[in-house]
Amino acid sequence: MSKKFYSLIALIMVLTMALAACQTTATEAPATENATPMQQETPMTTEPVTTEAVATGEGTVPAAGEFSVGIVLPTRDEPRWIQDETRFRDALTQAGYNAEILFSQGSSATEKQNVESLITQGIQVLIICPQDGAAAAAAAEEARNAGVKVISYDRLILDTDAVDYYVTFDSVAVGKAQAQYLVDKVTGTGLPLYLYAGASSDNNAFLFFEGAWSVLQPKIADGTFVIKNSSEAVALQDKAELTRDEMAGIIGQVTTNWDFNTAKNLAEANLTSASAADKGDVFILAPNDGTARSIADAFAADTDVTSYVVTGQDAEVASIQYIIDGKQSMTVLKDVRTLVNDAIAAAITMLEGGTPEQTASYNNNVIDVPAKPSEVITVDKDNVKEAIIDSGYYEASQFTGLE
Numbered sequence: 001m002s003k004k005f006y007s008l009i010a011l012i013m014v015l016t017m018a019l020a021a022c023q024t025t026a027t028e029a030p031a032t033e034n035a036t037p038m039q040q041e042t043p044m045t046t047e048p049v050t051t052e053a054v055a056t057g058e059g060t061v062p063a064a065g066e067f068s069v070g071i072v073l074p075t076r077d078e079p080r081w082i083q084d085e086t087r088f089r090d091a092l093t094q095a096g097y098n099a100e101i102l103f104s105q106g107s108s109a110t111e112k113q114n115v116e117s118l119i120t121q122g123i124q125v126l127i128i129c130p131q132d133g134a135a136a137a138a139a140a141e142e143a144r145n146a147g148v149k150v151i152s153y154d155r156l157i158l159d160t161d162a163v164d165y166y167v168t169f170d171s172v173a174v175g176k177a178q179a180q181y182l183v184d185k186v187t188g189t190g191l192p193l194y195l196y197a198g199a200s201s202d203n204n205a206f207l208f209f210e211g212a213w214s215v216l217q218p219k220i221a222d223g224t225f226v227i228k229n230s231s232e233a234v235a236l237q238d239k240a241e242l243t244r245d246e247m248a249g250i251i252g253q254v255t256t257n258w259d260f261n262t263a264k265n266l267a268e269a270n271l272t273s274a275s276a277a278d279k280g281d282v283f284i285l286a287p288n289d290g291t292a293r294s295i296a297d298a299f300a301a302d303t304d305v306t307s308y309v310v311t312g313q314d315a316e317v318a319s320i321q322y323i324i325d326g327k328q329s330m331t332v333l334k335d336v337r338t339l340v341n342d343a344i345a346a347a348i349t350m351l352e353g354g355t356p357e358q359t360a361s362y363n364n365n366v367i368d369v370p371a372k373p374s375e376v377i378t379v380d381k382d383n384v385k386e387a388i389i390d391s392g393y394y395e396a397s398q399f400t401g402l403e
C-alpha cells in the first residue's frame with residue numbers, strides 16, 4: 001500500500017486517540033465546582049464533591065492518567081479541612097496537575113463510597129484523611145487490593161497493614177505546645193484547670209492529649225493546677241504516663257467530638273456544675289480552634305470567670321481574629337502548605353515507583369507506618385503578625401485590628 005495511505009491511517013489514529021483522551025478527561029474530572037463551603041449545608045451522601053484544579057502556568061498539563069491521584073478529606077463543616085482543600089488546589093494548580101478532592105462529611109460510609117468511586121476512576125495513589133481511624137481500614141484495604149498506594153494524611157489509619165505512608169504534623173508536639181502555653185501563663189497555685197479533648201475515633205486526639213498530659217501532669221501533681229471537670233483525670237493525676245485505655249477514659253469524659261456545639265454544651269455544663277470558687281482565673285486546654293472558640297465564648301459569658309487562658313490549634317482565620325481581639329489566647333500553626341506539598345511529593349514518588357522520604361514511623365496497631373511529621377509553631381498575640389501575615393500564610397486584609 002502507498003505511503004500516503006499509511007500517513008492517513010496514522011493521522012486518523014492520532015485524532016481518535018486525542019478525542020478519546022478529551023472524553024476521558026471530561027468524565028474523570030467533571031467541573032462540578034461547589035458553592036462556597038458555608039452554602040453547602042447538607043452532607044454529601046452519594047454524589048462525590050469534586051474540586052478541579054487546572055493548570056494555568058506555563059508547564060504542560062499532564063492528562064488525568066499521568067497524575068492519577070485521589071484525595072479524600074473528612075468534612076467541609078470545619079474550616080481546617082477547607083484550608084487543606086484550598087492549599088491542595090493551589091499546589092496542584094501550581095504544579096500543573098489535576099486531582100479530585102472528595103469529602104466524607106463525617107461519615108465513614110461516605111468515605112468508603114468516595115474511595116470506591118476513585119478506585120473505579122483508576123487512581124493509583126489515594127491520599128486520605130480518615131474520618132475514623134479504625135473504620136477507614138476497610139477502605140484502605142479495598143484500595144490496596146486494587147493496587148492503589150495509600151497515603152494516610154494528617155490522621156493515621158489504624159488496624160491494617162494497607163497503609164503505605166503517613167504525612168502528618170508532630171501531634172504530640174501540638175499537645176505539648178498547648179500545655180506549655182498554659183504553664184507559662186501561671187502565677188500562683190491551686191489554679192482551676194479545665195480539660196477538653198478531640199474525638200476518640202481520631203488517633204490524633206490521643207497524641208494531642210498525650211503531649212499535653214506530659215507537660216501538665218507535673219504541674220497538677222505539684223498543686224499548681226487543680227482539674228475541675230474530669231474525675232477520670234483527677235484519679236490519674238499522679239501518673240506521669242498514661243496507657244491508651246486510661247487516656248480513653250479521660251477523653252470519653254471531656255470529648256468535644258471535634259464538634260463546636262458539643263464543645264459549647266460541655267463547657268456550659270461544666271460551668272453550671274462548678275462553684276464560683278472553681279472559676280476565677282481559669283486555664284483551659286482546648287484541643288483545636290473550632291472548639292476553642294465555642295469553649296472560650298462559654299467561659300467569657302460566665303460572670304464568675306475573671307480571666308481565662310485558652311489554647312487552640314490550626315490557625316483558622318476566625319481564631320486568628322479571636323487572638324487579635326484577645327478572646328483566644330493561642331493557636332498552634334500547622335502550616336498546611338507543608339503537609340500538602342509532602343503529600344503530593346510522596347504521591348509523585350510512588351507513581352514513579354520510588355519510596356517517599358521517611359523521617360519517623362507510627363505504629364497503627366498492625367505495622368509501623370513510614371512517616372514524615374512536620375514541625376508546629378505556637379502563635380499568640382505577640383507573634384501573630386510575624387507568624388501568620390509576614391510568613392504569607394494569610395493576608396492582613398482578612399483581619400481587623402492587626403497592629
Ligand code: BGC
Nearest residue numbers: 078080155202204258288314
Ligand atoms: C487534626 C486537627 C483538626 C481536628 C478536627 C485532627 O485530626 O489534626 O488539625 O482540628 O482533627 O478536625
